[in-house]
Amino acid sequence: MTTEPGFVDDYLAYLLARASHLISSEFHAVVEASGLSLMEWRVMASLSGKDSLSINELASIVLAKQPTVTKLVGRMQEAGWVQRVDATHDKRQSLVSLTAAGQRKVKPLLAQARVHETQVMAEIGLAEVAQLKKVLERMIAVRG
Numbered sequence: 001m002t003t004e005p006g007f008v009d010d011y012l013a014y015l016l017a018r019a020s021h022l023i024s025s026e027f028h029a030v031v032e033a034s035g036l037s038l039m040e041w042r043v044m045a046s047l048s049g050k051d052s053l054s055i056n057e058l059a060s061i062v063l064a065k066q067p068t069v070t071k072l073v074g075r076m077q078e079a080g081w082v083q084r085v086d087a088t089h090d091k092r093q094s095l096v097s098l099t100a101a102g103q104r105k106v107k108p109l110l111a112q113a114r115v116h117e118t119q120v121m122a123e124i125g126l127a128e129v130a131q132l133k134k135v136l137e138r139m140i141a142v143r144g
Contacts, residue, residue, distance in 0.1 A: 016136075023120055026116065027112075027113060027116045030109065030112050030116075031109060034105075034108070034109055036105070036109070039062060039064065039068075039072055040072065040076060040081075041106075041109065042061075042062040042063075042064075043058055043062055043069070043072060043073065043076065043082070043096075044076075044081065044082075044098060044102055044105065044106040044109075045106065045109070045110065045113070046058060046061045046062060047082065047096065047097060047098045047102070048098065048103075048106055048110055050097070051097060052085075052095040052096055052097040053095070053096055053097075054087065054093050054094065054095055054096070055069055055070055055073065055093070055094050055096065056093075058073070058096060070094075073094075073096050076102070080099055080101045080102070081098065081099060081101055081102035081105055081106075082096050082097065082098055082099060082102055083096070083097055083099050084096050085097075
């Protein structure tokens with residue numbers, strides 16, 4: 001057995017993906033127990049605190065393709081969690097927002113997500129997590 005580090009042991013993209021997977025998977029069971037799929041949760045969490053977002057903005061935030069998000073939003077609209085309206089400046093663009101029912105559905109999950117994040121932060125250290133968030137935000141701004 002080799003003790004030398006392999007490629008992925010020091011590869012930034014892998015480390016980011018692995019950390020995200022480990023942290024997120026702990027919370028996924030909570031989301032699924034609430035009756036939401038992970039994509040529904042991502043859409044609802046993304047819309048929380050926003051007046052509305054376009055389908056394209058949502059697709060970018062939830063890391064999915066636009067047609068996938070369009071279909072998902074349609075199902076979520078049928079469930080009564082979101083509403084979709086044509087943008088006033090461009091009728092080809094749909095704006096999506098949470099309904100009151102959607103807000104009620106996602107509110108407890110948002111609180112649970114914050115508790116989960118606080119637990120993760122306590123394990124690592126608040127100052128280090130704050131620094132990490134700033135670095136990640138900068139990386140996203142540069143690459144996004």
